[in-house]
Amino acid sequence: MRALDPLDEDAGGTVFRDVIMLALLGFVxxxxxxxxxxxxxxxxxxxxxxxxxxxxxxxxxxxxxxxVDLWVQGPGDVPVGYSNRGGVIFDxxxxxxxxxxxxTSMNYEMAYSRxxxxxxxxxxxxxxxxxxxxxxxxxxxxxxxxRSPDKPAQQILLSKVELVxxxxxxxxxxxxxxxxxxxxxFTVNDLYKPLRVPDEGERL
Numbered sequence: 001m002r003a004l005d006p007l008d009e010d011a012g013g014t015v016f017r018d019v020i021m022l023a024l025l026g027f028v029x030x031x032x033x034x035x036x037x038x039x040x041x042x043x044x045x046x047x048x049x050x051x052x053x054x055x056x057x058x059x060x061x062x063x064x065x066x067x068v069d070l071w072v073q074g075p076g077d078v079p080v081g082y083s084n085r086g087g088v089i090f091d092x093x094x095x096x097x098x099x100x101x102x103x104t105s106m107n108y109e110m111a112y113s114r115x116x117x118x119x120x121x122x123x124x125x126x127x128x129x130x131x132x133x134x135x136x137x138x139x140x141x142x143x144x145x146x147r148s149p150d151k152p153a154q155q156i157l158l159s160k161v162e163l164v165x166x167x168x169x170x171x172x173x174x175x176x177x178x179x180x181x182x183x184x185x186f187t188v189n190d191l192y193k194p195l196r197v198p199d200e201g202e203r204l
Contacts, residue, residue, distance in 0.1 A: 052112025053181070054090075055144040055153055056123055062105040065098045065131040068139055068163065070109040071195035075119025079195035080111060081126070089113050098131060116145060116181035123173040124195045127163040136162035141172040147181040156183045159190075169196050 058070045071081035074089030085092040092111045125139050140160050146153040161170050176187035 054113035059108040067128040069126040071124040083199040126169040
């Protein structure tokens with residue numbers, strides 16, 4: 001019977017350790033490659049959750065089958081509403097026609113801005129059509145500002161107006177924001193400023 005050669009034992013142990021180390025390194029590399037997909041960075045998630053900076057919303061009672069329109073205008077931009085759904089600053093994200101083709105009972109419209117430009121903003125509501133013939137129609141308007149992706153939007157203005165007839169347009173807010181997106185309180189007013197741009201064709 002031949003005696004075991006110590007060199008053979010060392011060679012076999014070295015090969016075994018190399019195989020184990022390579023397998024471990026491969027596992028670590030696989031985990032590192034999969035980490036970004038399993039747990040995305042928080043900053044990217046915050047960016048995805050930030051729909052806009054200046055958020056304007058209007059709501060009216062869910063039982064009222066009325067088509068109330070939101071119109072907004074940012075500094076130096078064109079008015080944005082149902083017949084002109086996007087400008088340089090604002091986009092109208094929801095145009096609510098009342099109960100027509102509505103899968104929910106909520107009555108609301110909203111517009112979001114890209115960025116928070118310094119200057120004057122205007123928010124109007126327009127009574128396009130009232131199918132219920134109930135008057136007045138009370139509309140709640142709210143303005144919020146999201147100054148950074150990692151912080152929630154803060155409400156800066158809230159008001160109620162009453163619409164008493166079709167084709168009535170009311171200015172709810174006129175206000176100014178500074179460079180940091182802060183509200184200049186002494187600029188808030190409701191002096192009428194027409195924003196509605198009539199559509200070329202009649203809407204349903």
